[in-house]
Amino acid sequence: MSDTILNEIGPQRADAVTAPINEDWLAVVLGLAIFVLALAVLVNVDLIGWVVTTSVWSNLGQALKTTSKDFSSLGGFGALIATYVALLAVLSAGAASLKANVTRFALAFTAVFWIAYASWVIGNFANFAAVTPAEQQKFGISWSLKLTNEGGYIFALIAGLIIANFFPRFAEAVREAVRPELYIKVAIVILGGVFAVTAAGKLGLASSLILRGVAAIVEAYLIYWAVVYFVARKWFGFNREWAAPLASGISICGVSAAIATGAAIRARPVVPVLVSSLVVIFAVVEVLILPFLAQAFLAHEPLVAGAWMGLAVKTDGAAVAAGGITESLILAKNAAEGVNYQPGWILGTAATIKVFIDIFIGIWAFVLGYIWTNHINVTPDQDKAKIREIWQRFPKFIIGFLITFVVGLYLALGTPVDIAKKVPAAIGEANTFRVIFFILTFFSIGVLSNFKTLWQEGFGKLAAVYLLSLFGFVVWVGLLISWLFFGGITPPLAS
């Protein structure tokens, strides 16, 4: 694996060490800013309705449009330019706050945005995305891959993979803007509000689903971790320094967990970084396979499918995004059979599971740190695990998710009808940004996934334990437990 890729995935870029803010807090700021701007619709002021949205198309001229009709005079391409300029300005300011090289970021982001969004638009081509016979008739086509419009994420991922594996110099050139963790965290903060609007209609169902998320925590931390650690230590002979971050990476939440565990057990920085690179690559494999398996076999158990994505796919970005693709594929399949489920529940289930798991990373890292520094590699008192590390490792973007969820729920349920009825439209505008951050996440994950160099540099043993644990145990136990707790529960029907 190249140093470049390792640096990108690593816990901290060199410039981030002295930055006044980290990516977690930046994601909270950006996500909340978008959420608040969108809420201006509640007082009849449309501040972000110019953001671009894409429809399934057979005529490219009709692919793009503004989110709000108030800005339709901009035209589709004008909306795209406006969206690019706005994101460039805001994210460049964010890059400055991270002490990144702003010029290099701006140039790299330009390439990342246009390639990623072009891939998304291609993915929305009717022959790829149209699902129902009525849609095919509407677009005058006789066949379609039926990937749905969210199949565009797969196109963005593949574009990133092509760049990583066939144009490594270009991948290196754009690396400053290849920040999947930042993009997905912004998206998750916005998703809190989106999920609130979805949940408001069926609060009983939503709270039942959230309670069932507890099972995911038990599974990820207590069952997955122990088994994977045992497999890595006993069967593959890894020492403790490698086995603990590897177990956390495979079983909990990929990159964040591997890094938190590595720091907690005082491993050398290179260890969680290498584990993280494996996590990203296998997450790509999972995103390319599991949503389609879910569509084939779990179309009539939509929430089992959503929970499965949250439990089985590692890294926040890949898991939540896989939930989005799964939702799209399953809703489309059911729609073709005449059953129209409300959108948002499958994605919401996947995101909730992932957020629940994330919350406890700091606590688990502290437990491991305590055991390591007191019983395994006994360290001087000043280097022992301390309780404040729990907060230091707490993923702060979850605070943003909770804020948008609570505020969204209050606005939808606790305000007068004339305000409450505008909430879905307001949050819908923020959701368009969420989709764009998903696209950037998929593309970035692809750019970080250079399969060839990983293979060449011979990390076969690490990959073997990952492969065996993930596809031999984690994926299937995740499915079993998803079935146990979410089986038989279906989303409400669309009205």
Place this chain on the structure above:
Amino acid sequence: MAHSDIREELHRAPVEPLLPIEKKLIGWSLTIGLVLLAALALLNHYAPVTF
């Protein structure tokens, strides 16, 4: 550390036997996890999803 060094390290690392504290960690994790999962499954059965 160069990556070739890491590869060498991974291949040549001496085996570290499982310490009693590691065995305890694995054992307690699995036990608590399975017990909690069973309890949650029971709760799930007796407090079904409400719509």
